[in-house]
Amino acid sequence: MTMNRGFITLGIETSCDDTAVAVLEGQNNVLSEFVSSQVNDHAPFGGVVPEFASRKHMEAILPLIRAVLKESGISCPENEIDLVSVTSGPGLMGSLLVGVMAAKGLVQAWDVPLIGVNHIEGHIFANIVNHPELKPPFLSMVVSGGHTEIILVRAFGDYRILGNTRDDAAGEAYDKVAKLLGLGYPGGPVVDSMASIGSCSRYNFPVPMKGRNEISFSFSGLKTAVLWEVKKLQEKGSEIPVEDICASFQRAAVDSLVEKLELAQEFTGIDQIALSGGVASNSHLRKTLSEISQRKKVDFFLPPPGHCTDNAVMIAAAGYNAFHRGERSDLTLAPSPSWQISNHM
Numbered sequence: 552m553t554m555n556r557g558f559i560t561l562g563i564e565t566s567c568d569d570t571a572v573a574v575l576e577g578q579n580n581v582l583s584e585f586v587s588s589q590v591n592d593h594a595p596f597g598g599v600v601p602e603f604a605s606r607k608h609m610e611a612i613l614p615l616i617r618a619v620l621k622e623s624g625i626s627c628p629e630n631e632i633d634l635v636s637v638t639s640g641p642g643l644m645g646s647l648l649v650g651v652m653a654a655k656g657l658v659q660a661w662d663v664p665l666i667g668v669n670h671i672e673g674h675i676f677a678n679i680v681n682h683p684e685l686k687p688p689f690l691s692m693v694v695s696g697g698h699t700e701i702i703l704v705r706a707f708g709d710y711r712i713l714g715n716t717r718d719d720a721a722g723e724a725y726d727k728v729a730k731l732l733g734l735g736y737p738g739g740p741v742v743d744s745m746a747s748i749g750s751c752s753r754y755n756f757p758v759p760m761k762g763r764n765e766i767s768f769s770f771s772g773l774k775t776a777v778l779w780e781v782k783k784l785q786e787k788g789s790e791i792p793v794e795d796i797c798a799s800f801q802r803a804a805v806d807s808l809v810e811k812l813e814l815a816q817e818f819t820g821i822d823q824i825a826l827s828g829g830v831a832s833n834s835h836l837r838k839t840l841s842e843i844s845q846r847k848k849v850d851f852f853l854p855p856p857g858h859c860t861d862n863a864v865m866i867a868a869a870g871y872n873a874f875h876r877g878e879r880s881d882l883t884l885a886p887s888p889s890w891q892i893s894n895h896m
Contacts (some may be wrong), residue, residue, distance in 0.1 A: 560634045560677050560874075561619070561657070562867025563612070565650030566642030566670045567591075567697065568599045570611040573863035574623040578871055579683050583622035584864050587611040594736045598726065603647030612653050629661040636870020637665030639880075640890030641697075647886035655882055664752075666870040667880040670861075674827040675704060675864040676872065677854040682825075685852050690821050692812055694738070695828035695860075696722035699768045699808075701815045702892065704825075707872050710893040714766030721804055722830045724770035728746075728777050728800050731795050742797045749794030751893050753801035754780060756808045759807040766815050773803055805836050809843065816849065825852040831859040 557577045564571040573584035588601070589607050593599050625631045637654035640647060651667070658665040674693045678685055690713075691702045699716040721740055729738025734745070756776045759769045779798050784791050816824065826840060831853060844851035858864060 554711045554805075557630075558633045558871065559625070559631055560636050561616075561628075562671070562863035562865075562870060563616075563635070563637040563650045563654050564670075564863040564866045565608045565612065565646045566640075566790060567646055567716065567861060568607075568636045569861045570608050570615060571863035571866075572612070572615040572619045572860060573867050574619050574625065575680075575864060575867035575871060578868055579680050581680070581864055582624075583619040584862065585615045585618050586862060587615060590737060592881045597730050597736050599643070600702050601643045601645055604643060605649055608646055608649040612649060616653070616657070627894055628657075628662070628862055632661055632663055634664050634666060634870060634874050635661075636666045636668050636867050638670045638673060638866050639878040639884055640887030642886075642888060643669055644886055644888045647888060650672050651884060651886050656882065659882070664874065665880045665882070665884060666874050666878065667884045668869045668873065668894050669890055670703070670866075671698060671700065672710070673826070673869045674698075674793070675710075675825045676868040677858040677862070678825040679872070680868045681854045681858060682852045685823065685825060688819075688821055689823035689825055689852075690812070690815055690819065691825045691827065692808070694721050694808060694826070694830035696720060696739075698828060699770075699812045701766055701812060703815075703819060704819070708876055708878070712891075712893050713818070714768065714811060716768040716770065718769055718771040719774060721768070721770055721808060722828070724774045724804060725830070727774050728797070731778060731781060732791070733795065734793070739830060741834065742801060745794045745797035745833065746801040746835065747798075748888070749792070749798030751798040753792065753795040753877050754799035756780075756803040758803045761776060761807065761810065764814070766811050766818070768807060770804065770807075773800065773830045801833075801835055805833070805839055808836060809839050812840070813843065816847070822849040823852070824849055827854055827859060829860045832856045836859040856865075
């Protein structure tokens with residue numbers, strides 16, 4: 552049996568197209584983590600193919616579990632693992648099912664407790680792992696390919712969605728614009744890179760929901776504006792200035808995110824803001840929010856890039872916290888693809 556270790560949680564994340572497994576000691580000490588990415592598998596299709604994703608998860612999950620246990624120095628998991636934490640929603644049904652069934656098999660074999668974790672709560676805990684000083688209440692903006700939400704974290708386990716998107720998520724809009732411009736998948740990093748050398752003022756794309764006194768997002772109109780601009784250029788036979796379009800699109804998208812986050816901060820008066828999700832790696836968004844935090848004297852928290860995207864460390868951390876505040880799951884745990892972290896205020 553491993554000596555001199557604290558509470559050990561095995562985390563499993565399979566909500567979309569990344570298979571991730573991690574071993575966490577306590578709330579913050581990462582002993583091991585591995586991620587098997589499917590980006591190259593789905594790139595030819597320009598997006599995630601759900602049935603294909605679930606098959607790839609089945610291929611990857613057990614080798615990853617063996618790998619994290621080995622790297623963590625755990626040779627007898629039935630004596631050394633204290634909890635198995637798994638994403639049970641929201642996400643793709645088939646992908647979620649692979650992780651949940653694997654977790655249920657492990658807890659039966661090892662005779663340890665099980666916790667089903669909300670994927671969005673996991674993203675909130677990506678910052679808790681990396682910033683132990685971050686305590687509720689705080690605002691958490693989760694921005695990814697499938698989610699764009701501002702959440703009031705009143706206490707761990709007590710969440711209120713202040714606003715979310717009416718249509719496309721921010722990351723989804725990035726992917727669609729990248730596909731429109733022939734930049735490949737995933738779109739976020741390449742659009743960000745192109746934008747860094749383009750002119751953000753060349754095209755006056757609309758800032759979604761600008762000036763409205765409501766905390767909500769909508770990116771479909773912005774995506775459509777980019778589409779029509781590209782069509783006009785093609786009809787004229789003009790060269791498409793990809794860098795300028797990316798920069799102008801990114802300016803509008805980030806301005807929308809920042810405006811609504813500032814509105815939420817003014818509405819709540821909370822001076823701690825955490826950003827997570829894949830789009831949290833966006834250089835322009837990070838730079839803009841850092842400038843705002845300095846100007847408004849609010850504390851701004853970001854996880855490292857590897858913990859912005861889907862990962863199992865955040866799921867292990869969220870599960871650890873949920874277990875120690877008294878929550879439990881059992882073998883009736885089932886995937887919930889549309890699981891909401893809370894209701895609107």
